[in-house]
Amino acid sequence: EWLDEHFPFIPWQNRILCGHKHILKGDVLIDDRSFNLETFEGRSIQFTSPHNVNTEGFERVNTWFEIGEKLL
Template sequence: MRKPIIAVDMDDTICHLVKRAIYHNNIEFPTHPLRYEDMMDWNTDHLRHPESTMDLFFGRPGLYEELELFDEYVVEEMEKLHNAYDVIIVTAAVPKTVLEKWNWLQKHMPYIPADNFFTCKRKHLIGYDLLIDDGPHNLLPAVQAGKKVLCIPHPWNLRAREQYSFPLMTSWEGAKERVDEILQAQGEPEL
């Protein structure tokens, strides 16, 4: 029998990307500081300094290898999920960040094999049973396709969370049990 496939995003789901990118932005552009709470969209409006770009903000060399774990529970809970389900990492990446993301994953979660590491921006094209993600542009297509989701709440998904009732996961504590419950629920609509 096939194990359910759990697709897990990396950035701002198992590690903190935006907070670290803000940290570097505020050092480089102290006259135009950014705040995590103000990151309400996935566009470039938050880059207030004229020399700041999305590529600089998210493409600083070495950025993805220095990211902090989401919380103190994520490594243990991801291992529990890995042991019970077919866990795949599905992360958006440009070619220059793929190796950094893989290195980060192997440092913190070496039990995830290379065969379970996918770089893909259009996650709805991947086959999975449940998606754990922070991006509304990934969560909504998953729900519309009849898949289960768990949303990691951040300011940039607040509007989507107000419009749709995504199940939320604010901490990785008890994540395995939460996934078990969601997968066992049959026929209940997500929205």
């Protein structure tokens, strides 16, 4: 429901929720864990969280608004 409200332009058929992100192939991965971003072959965007504030090496965003600015 949250995705429908905030990202109505992404139909449910194009959403993937998974725990093991290393299996994903795509254009963009937004995640708070650098472990998940390290093996992703597309554009990796790290969502800032208290546990990753000192992590470097990935494009970073702090809010969903920033993600919208980068991707829309």
